Amino acid sequence: MAFEVALETTPETAKITLKGELDAASAPRFKEIIEKAAVSSPARLVLFVNDLTFLASAGLRVLIFAKQKMGAGVQIYVIGSQGPVRGTLEMSGFHHSVYLQDSYGD
């Protein structure tokens, strides 16, 4: 599946939906969106990854970048991670830095 990324912002929250494979080729697009999301200084960043099928090292790097870019005060939620994506988040320890949830109730 081709990579797709979409951003939706409200005053408090930036929501990013990721689909497909987040690898070295697609990571720069994700990074651009993160930078765009950071402009509004949201209190919360919510990443919807239900349809993300693969997370490569390059994708993980951007997630870590997001954590650092947003600052320690911003809570990051990763929603709907499953399969290998979930495994990668756990094996790399990134799940300690964010809130992993199955769903997001707004």
Added chain:
Amino acid sequence: MPDTSSRIDYYPTHEYQGFHLRPGHPYPFGATILSGGVNFSVFSSHATSCTLVLFDKGEPLPRVEIPFPDSFRIGNVWCMVVFDLDCESVEYGYRMDGPFEPAEGHRFDPTKILLDPYAKTVSGREIWGQDPDWQQPFPHRGRLVFEDFDWEDDRPLERPMEELVIYEMHVRSFTRHPSALVKHPGTFAGLLEKIPYLKELGINCIEMMPVYEFDEFENSRKSPTTGETLYNYWGYSTVGFFSPKAGYAATGRWGMQVDELKNVVKEIHKAGIEVILDVVFNHTAEGNEHGPTISFRGLDNKTYYMLTPEGYYFNFSGCGNTLNCNHPIVRSIVLDCLRYWAAEFHIDGFRFDLAAILGRDPWGAPLPNPPLLESLAFDPVLAKCKLIAEAWDAGGLYQVGTFPAYGRWAEWNGKYRDDVRRFVKGDPGLAGALATRLQGSPDLYGWNGRGPTASINFLTCHDGFTLLDLFSYNEKHNEKNGEENRDGANDNHSWNCGREGATEDPPVQALRRQMIKTALSILLTSRGVPMLWMGDEMGRTQEGNNNAYCLDDPTNWLDWNLTEQNRDLLRFVQLLLRHRKAHPLLRSKKHPCFHRGGFEEYPEISFHGQAPWQPDWSEESRRLACLWSGRDRQDAPAFLYFAVNAHWEGAWFALPRIPRCWHVAINTGMPAPEDIFAPGEEVLLSDQSGVFLSPRSAMFIIGK
């Protein structure tokens, strides 16, 4: 053109085939990600030219080969910044030109592409055991690493040395067996799932056998007896000193082995457990003149290896070559490497394989004041790291007790292992030796003020029999290794308890179980730093193989079913570790005193025989008791009496009088659960005047 808007002082000055370049920084060596580019820096004192070879990930042919302009060389260092590289997908190596004059020590070969010795990850062996492309001329390629791991507030634990209980383990073996029931068997991620087990066991430090990138296919072959593939399984042959073994990471295929290992260290630290790495700086995977050219041989053979006057490789390691550790350049790379692991991976300490080699000069002679060992001991970054030497080498240098320590180095105490093994199996003439081993080996470490923490006490380790096999085999059985049983040590000081190998004979089984418990009781009540070998706490066997370095099979894999089958043994070890923790007297960093130091008029330690205060030091003595006296953590009087009867006949031991009542904590002559009582639940001794020790048993009795 690259974006230089954010750093006006950082811009390309040169161009080569569309790649933008500028002169690089000599330090740090290796490939370093900078703003907009990557700094490549490599050293060679004898090369005449150097070329950077860049690949796209996995591609067989290079994307570009960029010769370092002569103006980019500072001294003997070639350094260059290359702009606009995709750090995720680039792979790199070097070509070095120079003389090929083996008699002079030079083996330059510009047809070879060489791995950067400072590479932070190495590709080519991402999935354990997957057949490599044997035609690939450059199989081990350097890759770049981002230092962006979120450590939160973690840092090395800095536990006092005297508090440590080390558990030596092999990452793959620990969870590869199907019975481990982990999601990713045989990996760092698998180890993560077993942290609760380690915590419950009661150890507080794991020592990982080599996790630096190595090639499991080095010298791989088919076993002539079983037909299975024999590997470089243990990994004592380094390819990349700065890179974690990709094949040990479930995420290695995606290049995330650094993240995965760092996460394991962080999580193990959260459980209060330290991580020591077994590091192999005595030789490399390049072997002798017939071995492959991977890195050092082609970069600067004469600098990195100890060479004979004819230009052949000295073989003090027994593995074909010997790293020239006391050459200043090699010293630097060892220091840089360990600092990197301590700083970036939060590693708590290092165990140096065949460390006596590190004290030899470039011609092999032992140095009285080896610069490398001194540098490591006084290095500011490594200041709180444990430094542990395997204080011997394959060239005959044996330095247990005399390893140059600088107040820092501890040693694997091979004499402890041998003396305790021999005493327990009933050899004569060892009562005196046992007495010194219980005290933390003052004969070895007292004369120069090193104390018991210099002594890593162990009965078993990866080299040699498992503890169950120690009492199940008189002879090694290494046929599976494919060397006609010639490999492995012959001086095992083992005893098979009457039958060679596995048996259904209940008395033999019971005796073996008892011997294990007796030996472990000595280990865990001795001063010094105890070390357990993976699986001994659950009765693991290697079926008599005492050198299973090449077997990727259940010989090495830890069978977790044993936790159920040998539940009583596991319980015994767990409680034994709790007893050690409960009694600071056993863990002092000082050797005990014979004249004072105990409660009131009692000495800190006294020795006893069957009659109190009368130890039998004679040649035929196989019985010894000691009384520890002092104060416990609550400052209350403490009396700990430990007796061993290694004789084949039982014996009455009259107990010394103390101003407290004797309670039995351990009696290895009793079947479970009466073999051990938890701290605080010790059983009042009905006859306070003495105890009967069964044949080949030990008792630990405390006064309260």
